[in-house]
Amino acid sequence: MKPPRRRGEARRGGPGYIWAKHLRTGVGRNVIDIRDLKLQFGDVKVLDGVTMKIPNNVIYVIMGPSGSGKSTILRVLNRLVELYKPKIEGEVYLDGQDIFKMPLSLLRRRVQMVFQIPNPIPTLSIWENVALGPKLNRLVKSKAELQERVRWALEKAQLWEEVKNRLDAPAASLSGGQQQRLCIARALAFKPEVLLMDEPTANLDPVNTAKIEELMLELKKEMTIVLVTHYPPQAARVGDWVAFLYGGKIVEEGPVREVFTRPRHELTEKYVTGKI
């Protein structure tokens, strides 16, 4: 028996069709494969059977109201959530490997995260903030390679031109938008396969928000981005695929354009039109 069609699959050549083909053929692989993920803190159920398949080179947006469990999904993907000792059921694979059986240091190298509030180490220099990860994790073999890696990461984060003459200045001397791009550079210095971004522009002005959105579109050529936002216009601007989460469940998912123009569920419609 054929597997059921995913949304948008019917229209040959449309975004949903390409996506579904992607999933069937494995072209570009599913970097992340979450199966029936359930999570609770004490008696409080936070995720209630979440299933997601995320191929590489896309921006996969998780949107939903406050408290729906968006950040928790990201924190499962890098296992940061284990700090709080939740009960977890279900499976999560990174490129076919069970993340719960993977050495944590390896997982964190492959899956990096950028947070809502820029969090560079303020007293360390701009250069050191980016160099620290590759240095401590022995990702480079020489000083020259480290220099090269730091410059590469700052260029990728579109910060190099602004800081190349002040690499020794403390990170705290940068503006908020620059600090967030520094955090992106710090994550990129690991050369991750997946970049988790938890409302990365929530504290930025429109100009800096636009810069980071542009940057995301550039970065997805080389990695997979999982973006959490509760700002639908951002999902519409940068996302390829979107999952709408409500009360720890995926209410609806599909190609961004379809979910925004023809939501199938009443809750999604209310959410994208700003009614909830």
Ligand SMILES: Nc1ncnc2c1ncn2[C@@H]1O[C@H](COP(=O)(O)OP(=O)(O)OP(=O)(O)O)[C@@H](O)[C@H]1O
């Ligand atoms: N460490 C924790 N211990 C107990 N409860 C937690 C913990 N972390 C999150 N929660 C609860 O889990 C639920 C989901 O939280 P989460 O941060 O994933 O939501 P969210 O959709 O990202 O919300 P927001 O948009 O406000 O950031 C919330 O009710 C929150 O209070």
